[in-house]
Amino acid sequence: MAVPGKKGSKQFSSSTTSMASDEDLQVYCQPCDEEGTRLPAHGFCTDCKEHLCKTCFAVHKKLKSTKHHTVLDASIMPKALQQPSTSIHTSQSDDLTTPCCKHPQEIIKFYCNDHKKLLCSVCVTLEHQGTICKVDYIPDISGNIIDSKEYQVILKALNSTFDHYQQTVKDVKEMTAKSNRSLKDALEDIKKFRKEINQRLDKLERHIVHLVKVTEQENNSNITSVETACEEITKPWKISSEKINQLNTSKQANALFMELKLAEKMMEDVEKTAPQLSTYDVKEHHFEANETILTKLKTERSLGTLTQKTLNKECQPVQIKSRQSSHEGEICVRTSKDQYSCYITGMILLTPDLLIITDYHNNAVKMVDTSSQSVSDQLQLDDKPWDITTVASTELAVTLPDIQTIQFISISSNTLKMRHTVKVGGKCYGISCYQGKLVVSFYNPAKLQILDMNGTILTTIDGKNIFKDPEYITCNRSSIYVSDWKMKTVTRLNWQGDVIGSYSGMSKSRGMSLSDDGTVFVCDNERNVIEEISEDCSTGKVVLENLNDPYTVCWCGETKKLYYSCNTVMKKMPTFYTFINCHKTYTKVLYER
Known part of the structure; x- marks a missing residue:
């Protein structure tokens, strides 16, 4: 058994972790181990890939060549020593090649159990110190991940999610095609309706046009009647007029006297029929539009209504974990200026x-x-x-x-x-x-x-x-x-x-x-x-639900919070909460009455 501070045997200088005893599972300072002194590791340098004792850890952070290296303290350093090619982690650590999204020059090698995040050594040093977070070196915890239950559950969930959204795309395509077909049918119905309106207007137009033509024919017929009557009356006058002129020229006084008296009698007879012609009813016509039709068209804002019917299929979104509500704090909106x-x-x-x-x-x-x-x-x-x-x-x-x-x-x-x-x-x-x-x-x-x-x-x-x-x-x-x-x-x-x-x-x-x-x-x-x-x-x-007189509301899309005012109980100061449901966050701001 090796004693800290004493020179160990050569077989321990490789810092193996495969020994059976608890002491052999202890992580030691690798630089000291190579010098023949075995001391417990106090930290780990991610650049040198070596565990360090307390003294080496302090010196490592001071030397000009190593003071910029990333070092991890005992709470978050790897729990197994870095191994040569025969290490049990070699095959697993070789595939740690993914760069950190925050620090592209660093490789992701750690996992924070508290924040459920993959980290590089810089992330660990700056944001996930061991006094705050439980951080594991990935090769230390990944040994049993192959074909594990976690692997099967997550893979199944991923496949299920993929299938769900593939089906969603298919459903949306089918519904969109159906919607477009319905729009095409709607256009045909619109044209049909417009045609019916046109046909009705055409019929109304034909009716009034027919009245115009009938009236015009009556006017023309009356003209013919008047012309014929006037021609019948004036024809004897013309003959008498010509005869009177001829008798006057030929100096036939007796015949002229008689003809004049006959003409005078003829004019008296005409005076009796003349009033009938002068009272003939001839009218001027003007078109007066049906204002009811015009007013209706003016007041109508649409040819019809395009009604909608939801085609969305009822399907539940894929959920891997349920979400819980959380309380966030209180806001007081009352000030010293308020009366x-x-x-x-x-x-x-x-x-x-x-x-x-x-x-x-x-x-x-x-x-x-x-x-x-x-x-x-x-x-x-x-x-x-x-x-x-x-x-x-x-x-x-x-x-x-x-x-x-x-x-x-x-x-x-x-x-x-x-x-x-x-x-x-x-x-x-x-x-x-x-x-x-x-x-x-x-x-x-x-x-x-x-x-x-x-x-x-x-x-x-x-x-x-x-x-x-x-x-x-x-x-x-x-x-x-x-x-x-x-x-x-x-x-x-x-x-x-x-x-x-x-x-x-x-x-x-x-x-x-x-x-x-x-x-x-x-x-x-x-x-x-x-x-x-x-x-x-x-x-x-x-x-x-179960609110106190909610009155006004405001949604924040960026933070997924819903602020709302409501009456407080016992004149408490305004407060707000957060409630998560259907992947949205709702927040309330109470007001004081």
Whole structure:
């Protein structure tokens, strides 16, 4: 048995680990071992690939030639000595050739059990010290991995995942082909419908054209009748006129006297029939369009409706591990400037670390730093703010319903500043911005307006039979979503104002936010839940429940957190939690009433 500090036999200088006794399994300093002294290893140099005793470890870190080497302390150094070609790990360590993504010059050789990460020696030294993490040298733990249960489970999961997504691609191709065929059929139906409309209009046109032609024929017939009657009357006159001239020329007084008297008698007879000709009914005609048809065409916004039917197959996503919820901390949004309890009615994320909220009771807009979990700035307004939206990277717009105004706010050096205002025609509540256009909702009467940044009205959407109290709005490229707590609906419209979807599974729908994939998160403060509604508003599901009066909500796509305001119990400070479900993270921010 070798004694530390004493010269060992030559057979131990190779630092083998194949001996049977506990002492032989002890890791020793290799430089000292080669000099004939056996001392316990205190660390390991990844560059020299040698274990070092306490003295060599200290010297190694001071020498000019080795002070830049990466050394591992006893808690994370390899538990087996580096072997010559006959080592049991040789065949396994030779394949450690994968470079580290953070340190490309280093090879991955270690595994952190706490963080489930593959590491190089630099990663271990800088980020996963042995006092914090349990790190293993890969050749020390990989001996039984070949054909292991872990290998079989993971390979099976990988194959199952691959098959799942291959099938998904196949299903999507089939559904897309079916969808395209249905669109082709829809185009044929549109043409058929248009043809039916044309045929009906053609029939109406033929009818009125026929009336025109009949009237024209009657007019022409009357002309012929008048011409014939006049010709019959004037023909004797012409003969008498010629005879009177002839008798006058020939100086035949007796005959001329008689002819004149006959002509006079003939004119008396004509005077009796002349009134019949003068009262002949001839009319001028003008076309008056059927305004009902024209008005209907003007008011109709579409030739028809393109209805949709979901073709998605119901399939469960592949899950290897279940996800758990976790609590993250608390944020206090009450400040020394506040005179009343906080009432958060609107919120928007400027960046993942910067949340902007409207405090209705305190006439304030507040900037919340989600990293430090504190209010970093507060701007007092002229009246109570309701909803808020971003209009540029450093500019916001806030609705002030009681004074019928939109207040623009800028952000500079993490400070909120009031800019210009825009007066609107009504009590404005919900507001959302997309590509330079503001969409604003109003009460009494219920309506939506699309405005430019100067407040010019581009479109007005009458809310009659659609809305009662459209309190919140959110929009994207293709859709405008409106939350109406009295109608108990979330309504989807296109930018022309046509209703293209509606979800009625709410009790009191309040604030909304769009996620990355187009789904809508909505607060229901009567059922005390937050629902996730599909993009087409056909389906919805509860993602957070048992809340206290949730009111407004905001989704962060980068951090996968869902912030929302709700009433606190016992006037506790506002707080937020994280809840993981369906591979999404939801976070809440409570407000104080």
